[in-house]
Amino acid sequence: PSGFQQGGPLLNLTREMLMKTPILDSAVEETLRLTVAPLLTRAVLQDMTIKMADGRQYFIRQGDRVAVFPYSAVHIDPEIHPDPHSFKYDRFLNPDRTKKTDFYKAGNKVKYYTMPWGAGVSMCPGRFFATNELKQFVFLMLVYFEFELKNPDENIPGIDFRRWGFGTMQPDRDVQFRYRLRH
Numbered sequence: 001p002s003g004f005q006q007g008g009p010l011l012n013l014t015r016e017m018l019m020k021t022p023i024l025d026s027a028v029e030e031t032l033r034l035t036v037a038p039l040l041t042r043a044v045l046q047d048m049t050i051k052m053a054d055g056r057q058y059f060i061r062q063g064d065r066v067a068v069f070p071y072s073a074v075h076i077d078p079e080i081h082p083d084p085h086s087f088k089y090d091r092f093l094n095p096d097r098t099k100k101t102d103f104y105k106a107g108n109k110v111k112y113y114t115m116p117w118g119a120g121v122s123m124c125p126g127r128f129f130a131t132n133e134l135k136q137f138v139f140l141m142l143v144y145f146e147f148e149l150k151n152p153d154e155n156i157p158g159i160d161f162r163r164w165g166f167g168t169m170q171p172d173r174d175v176q177f178r179y180r181l182r183h
């Protein structure tokens, strides 16, 4: 760490700065949309009927286990997120740079248009910490280093589907790049 500062700027990256990054926020949300695929499991505590948005109903019994997989149900639904397998850094950005929260399916506004943190009472309590860590990492890497792809025509790697259900997924191959300190 002290080596990073020799001859370079001593960065004081504050929470206030991290709160004013609408483009990076959209890029982070898009990254989570494409790479986070947890399986959310719930124990059914009493008999009940679940009503789906399309009108279907499911009777679930006490003692059943229910698992929801938002990745296929929401994240890569082409109706909610057109061209769902492309990374679009501004997918969650309005033209005026505010956060985009309007997503539709069959004409209805979708409340949970991504669910990388799960939902309900057990929604990830580490999400603010994790998001800040992600943003700090990107910010500091870009400020301190210059990057260059070894292969300029490199494509974004696919994801390793064997990790579906576990949370964040890993790329299915490495991407080689060069980097050096800017200062």
Ligand code: HEM
Binding pocket: 036, 038, 040, 041, 116, 117, 118, 119, 120, 121, 122, 123, 124, 125, 126, 127, 129, 130, 167, 168
């Ligand atoms: C990108 C990083 C992360 C992702 C994608 C993620 C995702 C999730 C998901 C999907 C759940 C389950 C939610 C549910 O069942 O409804 C969860 C639960 C949880 N996460 Fe995270 N998480 C991340 C980072 C973290 C970090 C950094 C911490 C702690 C500092 C953390 C602590 C927890 C805890 C304690 C729970 C259990 C909550 C409960 O059952 O009440 N997570 N997380």
